[in-house]
Amino acid sequence: MNQIIGTSVSRKDGRAKVTGTATYGAEHQLPDLVHGYLITAKIANGRILNIDTQAIERSPGVMAVFTHENMPRVFTPTNDWANSQIYETRLPLADDRVHYGGQIIGLVVADTLERARDAAHSAAIEYQEEPVLVTAENATYEDSPPWFGEDFQFQEGTFETGDFAVAAADAPTTLEATYNTETELNSPMEPHALVAHWQGNDSVTVYEPTQWVRVSQGTYAELFGLPTERVRVVSPYVGGAFGAKAFPWPHGILCVAAARELQRPLKVVVSRRQMTANxxxxxxxxxxxRLAANTDGQLIALEHTARTCTSPVEVFSEPCTAVTPVMYATPNLRLGQELAVLNVGTPTFMRAPGEAPGMFALESAMDELAWELGLDPVELRLRNETQEHQRRGGVFSTKNFAACLSTGAEQFGWSQRQMQPRSQQQGDRLVGWGMAAATFPGYRGAAMAKVRLLPDETAHVLTSANDMGTGAYTMVAMTAAENLGLPVEQVRVEIGDSIMPDGGLAGGSQMTATLAPAVMNACQAVLETANAENAQQAFASLQESGRAAYEATGSAAPGEEGTEFTFQSWGAHFCEVTVDEDIARLQITRWVSVMDIGRVLNAKTAASQIRGGVIMGIGSALMEECHFDPASGHPVVYDLATYHVPAHADIPRIEVTFVGEPDLNFNPMGVRGAGEIGIMGVAPAVANAVYHATGKRIRSLPIIPDKII
Amino acid sequence: MKNFTYGRASSVEEVIEQANRDRNAMYIAGGTNLVDRMKAFLDEPSQLLDISRLEMQSIERTQDGGLRIDALVTNTDLANNANVRRDYPLLSRAILAGASQQIRNMATVGGNLMQRTRCAYYYDTAFACNKRQPGTGCPAINGINRIHAILGASDRCVAVNPSDMSVALAALDATVEVQGEQGQRDIPFVDFHRLPGDTPERDTNLEPGELITAVVLPPMAFAQSGVYLKLRDRASYAFALVSVAAAVELSGDQISTARIALGGVAHKPWRASEAEAFLQGQTPNQSTFEQAADIALQEAQPLAYNAFKVDLSRRAIRRALAVSSRGGGIA
Structure with missing residues (x-):
């Protein structure tokens, strides 16, 4: 081993990205390319009576228009998570129904983007409107079905162990509070977009950003009745996804279907505004x-119920209570999830789905309990640690949560905290310190990678996995370099193409734990093939033999370890806020995050992932919210001017430290993911600091000036 | 977006003549708002008359000691101008509180005055809008109106003017020089923008074809104590929920003159004239500032989601007056 793992390596794709040579989905240039523009509904519930397609077809440059009346036939995918999955079960342009404002109701294809756009905008459409429901307070909630689809039963809704009611009734201290979070938009920098290029009717290449190349390929194959190998998905770069680019959305299906009809390469870019609904x-x-505790802070009973909303055409139940059985030992635990249907677009996975808003409620409530009991919130958390997952069983394989808390507290200077709210000041500003815990499951899937050793003394790693800005290129290169005994510079990585071995899913923070072991195995396999101990020996033998290359494919998958252990990452955030109370101005001035994510593969990009998570968490804490016009149902927040994400000026220096140990029960590299844990606990840490600063407990996000004043 | 022609203007007179020949022509300089509006189908000009290369890029002292700022001076150049920074610091700070560096590099003084509301209902053609299509209605009045007007609105429109720079210019008693077919005229800044009334489609009192050529600042010694305080949803790159441009002139222990203009609260930069009149001759203290703030907001009519703006405006006025009375600086 030449000790590359654990060092800081700058991202291999960085230069290509900052110089504009990284080719994203919509940037693939093809001869004879034509442009599609989506027609979206101006009502939020009802029927389309008529679309004047003849007028659209007469618009300059228009080659075709697709509506529910001429939508090409596509097959219903199996949606089994193994071969295919789509985000919205209703297929595009399935019928004349409009279920939510901004829903896709047509596609115009023209020779230029501008002409397609103009024709789509000018389309004359008659609707029959029906009453709209977009206000959650007026919705009807029912017990929630599983999270998303019948085959995705990671966390069922309702759960009870012990007897919450009896235990809570006798407890010396009880606390009940209700927390709200607003609709949030994934808002990746790269909009959703694709280019579909058919070769005849029986083979298609789709250039589209995706978090899961293999399932994207399988899904398009099923939709169009093709053998899998007749579909090629190309996704070398993904400009952010945060959960929303794992599977085809309606616009993607529509684009590929229209391209087949037209037998021309077709590009569809979803505008920022259209992204809100679609x-x-x-x-x-x-x-x-509801919490019940002994006077020493030991939890006796805990109830966490969540109400979330979905669209009329898909079940997606934001699993807020998933995190609760992981965090604190509670003999009497009750969890409930309810779901209502609104006339809004289909919700989906967004960085730490369920877990992030769930953690806001849980970690705010724990802070409230600490104040109630007069206990240090760090101490309260230490007193309630659990060593096993209280819902699905299994002891935690490794857990360094206490070290996260103690290291973070020390770095931050937590012991200097004046206990009372409103007791710390800087000039005329109130200063508050807050903390919250972080945790996220360690997920891992199956993956394959191919390694080639070439006479020019480079190693070439190929896998269908993708890099959505997380550092996957660099992680793969470092893993190969380590296992081949090569400098990182001599490893070339090509990813994001379905003609390469299945590299798995970049979702649920699992790409590194999934792919790194496969790359490691592929490296060992190629050295075995070369009968060499390291790459240098293999290169020498290539020279001697005149052979063109050594090549081997390696794979890795989880085994039975999950029946014994639960794999979970841990962390703690400490932050300082200043509040100029008189003018409701809040600034976050310090941030310390300490994380246990198993072995850290690339210290630089791992810390960057945590920082990105903290920044996104600060967004949800302070500014991110989407709203819908109550009368028409249309979103009134629909672009990066109306949907605020943090600017540089909102973000302090973020100190990140890792305290984990290799989780070798989880995978032979001992790594867990870094993608989502960074956002976990950020919003409650801020809210808890605001309470400490002002004495005001803000239980609804985001914490905007209206709520501070 | 409809097809349009594009041409570069060679002189002020010629471009005005071109604009008067075609009522669907529009002037363009930095284009930082107009191009966005065209992409959103809000404006569909027949031709764009590019005035950006006309010789209107300088800032000069006027004979009476004020400043004459040509309409094509960029926001960046105006904010960084040494005379502006020294004599009218609130103008510099107001500009720097808005947009981003890249946008300020492109945006011009004249264009800043002409930017239109960022009301989400106006900006999305899925909604009716009296400003966009007169007579179709205003869904913001009973909709999500958190960022909308609390002063001077009508039952036709509750949009607010988004400019930071204009709030400072209103406080500084600037004059807008405009030129049209009939020649040149001066418009006092407070009369440049309009309240919505029955014609919310008209943001300003410019006549068709008129071109802004300059903004003139009168000399104002106490402007050096001027303050611009902007309160918003994030620390940078967001429009004001409420902003205040204020300057206080002291004479001994008394306030001799005060200027207060508010942003983010009305269809135009809002001069609080009654509050200014009240402050004259008062002792600068917290109680005085509170009374002034109360007077400034006494006509406020909040909507369902923006009542907080009334209180926030009062607080911002008090703070800005207090800081200015101590000599100015960052509020």
């Missing part, structure tokens, strides 16, 4: 937490 979001949530 490419997912995180549902608003209303959560109630």
């Amino acid at each position: 490419t997912g979001h995180r549902s608003q949530t209303e959560q109630t937490v």
